[in-house]
Amino acid sequence: MPNYTHDLIVIGAGSGGLGAAGFGGAIGLRVALIDRTEEHFGGDCLNFGCVPSxxxxxxxxxxxxxxxATQFGLRTEGKADFGRVMDYVHQQQDIIREHETPAYLQKEYGLDCLIGExxxxxxxxxxxxxxxxxxxxxxxxxxxxxRHLGTPGVEQVKQYDNELVFSELHELPERLLIVGGGPNSCEMAQAFQRLGSQVTLLNRxxxxxxxxxxxxxxxxEQHLRDEGVSIRHETEVLRFTDAHTATLVSDGLVDGTISxxxxxxxxxREVRTTSLGLELAGVATKQGKIVVDEYYRTTNPAIYTVGDAYGHEMFSHGAEKHNTDLWTNLLSPVDRKHSLKHFSWVTFTDPEIATFGFTEQQLRERGMAYEKVVxxxxxxxxxxxADYRDGVLILYLSKPRFGSAKLLGGCMAAPGAGEMIQELLLLNMMDAKYSTLTNKIYAYPVGSRINxxxxxxxxQQRLLSPLTKRLLRAAYRLQNR
Structure with missing residues (x-):
């Protein structure tokens, strides 16, 4: 048997690496956890992503x-003191960082933490x-x-991404241009607009x-527009003419400039593949990603990926899911495949957008019969x-031949939606009937009653059919003569 220095080596101390190494250390394995610098421990989520945002x-x-509150008489004026805002952000990061340092991980889990490339x-x-x-x-x-823009003239412009916003942005932008239409773009657009910036969001x-x-x-989108965010769809930057001016293109036609x-x-985002020695270990890459199978294995069966390195759902809790699956496979003869059947994600805007289970596109791709309820x-x-009547709940229910429908997936747009969908996600995970909620008594008037x-x-539709009503009337009169 080979004389290994460790039972397990984990490269990267972000969400994926901490979960992988932490469990290995918790069960008594000798685990090496490696990252470039001590400051990188905690990864993108702690340092540049979920926590600071x-x-x-x-x-x-x-x-x-x-x-x-001004509509009720409160008087306000001014913009945010951005230095004080960022001080708060960094203070909250430091609280969490206390439990993600090499010293803490070595003491708590017995990990062999190494710093370097x-x-x-x-x-x-x-x-x-x-x-x-x-x-x-x-x-x-x-x-x-x-990812960064490669647009002509971009070398004249300072491109802030989610990492640089929290490490190099020191003043509140007066006129902020955001390129992108995903969760991060929406969160940043709303945050900076509320703090006092004038935000324009370009979405291709x-x-x-x-x-x-x-x-x-x-x-x-309507909330963002109501708050003053300018949103331009099917629009891209054609070129940057100087450090603060861009020429735009929409539907293939030049559409003016923006300052x-x-x-x-x-x-x-793009997976990190360079400077890792992948080729020396027989780990193949393709189109900028590490080649992996449904069991998190690379082309070298001794080497696995989790988190963003896996190249699929790039969320911190995605890394948690990957580790749950991978450790099942490392400890059990029955391997667990990667699946998004019970996955969820939240865009933490106001209102929040919370999605769980299969999306409508995934259901169609799988040829699954479903009913959409809005x-x-x-x-x-x-x-x-609480003034959020524009909220919406979308559910995808199975269409069984017999029995009750089950939750295949869904989405909610509402304040606190990420919390309110959790019982729906639990029904989805337990493969339970959606009708289970019918007789649940909610404290009035909690928001999750909408579920x-x-x-x-x-x-009620079944209960109040003409035949059922006749049967119920007869049962009542028989019991109450």
Missing amino acids: KALLHVAAQFAGARQ AMLTGRREVTVGGKKLSAPRIILATGSKP GERLLNQDPPEAAAVL FTHLIVAVG QSFDHDDRAVA QKPARDRA
């Missing part, structure tokens, strides 16, 4: 609340800082990096959030009281 959104929401130098070998390590299994949790597609239902995306003080680019919040009592509304409507 949600802290920024939290502060921005307070500004929005104050402005909304890791390179695969063999099929089961990694070299870091001139030191050779080996293990029967290696996990690549090497993450991804933001026909609508925002193309991975979510159009009905939900439309609700968010801006700052530029944020949110046009997706539930308005227009007459929901909590929505009326029950379609179930009760369906039950």
Whole structure:
């Protein structure tokens, strides 16, 4: 049996790497966890993504609340002190960082934390800082990096991405141009508009959030426009004429120019594949991604990927899902395939857009029969009281020949939607009947009562059919003579 230095080597100490290494250490394996610098521990989520962006959104929401209160007599003026805003963001990061440092991980999980550039130098070998390590299994949790624009003239412009916003942006942009129409673009657009910037969002597609239902995306878009964000669909930058001016193109035609003080680019992410020694370890790449199978294996069966390195759902909880599957496979003779049957994601704008289970496109691709239910919040009592009657709940229900329908997936657009869909996701995971919610008693008037509304409507339709009503009348009169 080979004389390995470790039981497991994990490269990358972000969400994927921390989960992979932490579990290995928790069960007593000798695990090496490697990242480039101590500051990189915690990965994109802690340093540049989920944590700082949600802290920024939290502060921005307070500004929005104050402005909304002016209709009831509150007086407000001015913009955010951006230095103080960023101080708050960094303070919240530091609280979480305390539990993701090399010293803490070594003490808590017994991990062998190494700092330096890791390179695969063999099929089961990694070299870091001139030191050779080996293990029967290696996990690549090497993450991804933001894509940048290659537009003519872009070399004149400072491109802020989600990383640079939280490390190099030191003043509140006066006129902010954001390129992209996905979750990150929408969150940044709303946050900076609320803090006092004038935001223009350029989207090359026909609508925002193309991975979510159009009905939900439309609700968010209207909110952004109402708050003052200028949104231009099917529009791209043709060229940058100087550091603060861009020529735009729409439908193939030049569509004027736009001036801006700052530029944020949110046009997706790409997997890190360079400087890792992949070819030395027999790990193939294709079209900028690491070649992997449904079991997280690379073309070298001793090396796996999790998190953004896997090249699919690039979320922190995506990495958590990958680790759950992968550790099942590493510990069990029955392998678990990658699946999005019970996955979910949230865009943390106001309103939130929360999607779970299969999307409508995935259902169509799989040829699955389903019923689409669209539930308005227009007459929901909590929505009326809290002024979000424009919310919407979309459900995809199975169409069984016999028995009750089950939840295949869905989406909600509403304040706190990410929390409110959790019971729906649980039904989806448990493969339970959607009608299970029919007799649940919710505290009135919690927002999640909306989840029950379609179930009760369906039950009432069955209950109040002419035949059923006649039977129920007869049963009542028989029991109450």
